[in-house]
Amino acid sequence: MAIKDNVERIKETVAKSAEKAGRNLEEIIILGASKTQPAEKIIEAYRAGIRYFGENRVQEGIKKIEELKELKDIHWHLIGGLQTNKAKYAVRYFELIHSLDRESLADELDKRAGKVGKKQDVLIEVNVGEEETKYGVKPDRLKYLFEYSLQKKNLNIQGLMCIPPYFEDKEKSRPYFVMLRKMKEELEREFGVKLLHLSMGMSHDFDVAVEEGATIVRIGTAIFGERK
Secondary structure (H helix, E strand, O other): OHHHHHHHHHHHHHHHHHHHOOOOHHHOEEEEEOOOOOHHHHHHHHHOOOOEEEEOOHHHHHHHHHHOOOOOOOEEEEOOOOOHHHHHHHHHHOOEEEEEOOHHHHHHHHHHHHHOOOOEEEEEEEOOOOOOOOOOEOHHHHHHHHHHHHOOOOEEEEEEEEOOOOOOOHHHHHHHHHHHHHHHHHHHHHHOOOOOEEEOOOOOOHHHHHHOOOOEEEEOHHHHOOOO
16 A cells, blocks of 8 residues: 555645645646556556656656556656657657757657657756756756757647756755746746746655646655665
C-alpha cells in the first residue's frame, strides 16, 4: 500500500500549497517520474490515481508504453534530455516533450512530427542555474530559441521547464521557480501567446514550486520510494 499512501500525501500537500497561493488545484498535474521503475510500480501509482508519467530515456519509455498500453487515460511525457537522433521515436510515443533546448532539436522534432502528421507539444527547458552538467537553454538565449521554435509549424510550445540546482533547504529553490515563472510571463507579453505550463518541482521541493506557479510537478522518489 506504500505507493497509494505516498500519492495521497502528495495530493494533500499539493492541495495545501495551491490553497496557500490562491490557485486552482485542477490546473496542477502530478506527474510520476517513472525512470528505472518497473511496470508493476507504475500500475500501482495508476491505481492510486496518477495518470501522467514521465520517462527520462526514450527507449526505456517506449518499452513501458508498449507494455502498459491497455491502461486507459494514461499520458506519457518525456522529461529527460533528448538526443537529436532519438527525436523520431520521441514524437511517435510521447504526448509532451519537456526538454527542447536547442535549434537543431526544434528542427528535428518539427521534421519528424510533420512526417507522422502530428503537432508535437513541447516545453522549452531552461538551465536556470547555468550548470555545465545540466541540459537546458541558457536564460539569455531563451527568447531567441522561443521565437525560432514558434515558427515551426509542427511544434506547439506549451511552456517552460527547469531543474534548479539541488539544495537541502528547499526554500533556496524558490528564486529559480520565480525566475522561470517571470520568463514565461515575459514571453507571453512579448509574443502575445498563452503558455499553459510551468514544469518545475520534484520530490523534495514540489510544494514550493506549486506556490510559485508550477502546473506540472515531476515526482519520483516521493511516489515510488528510493531507486534500487
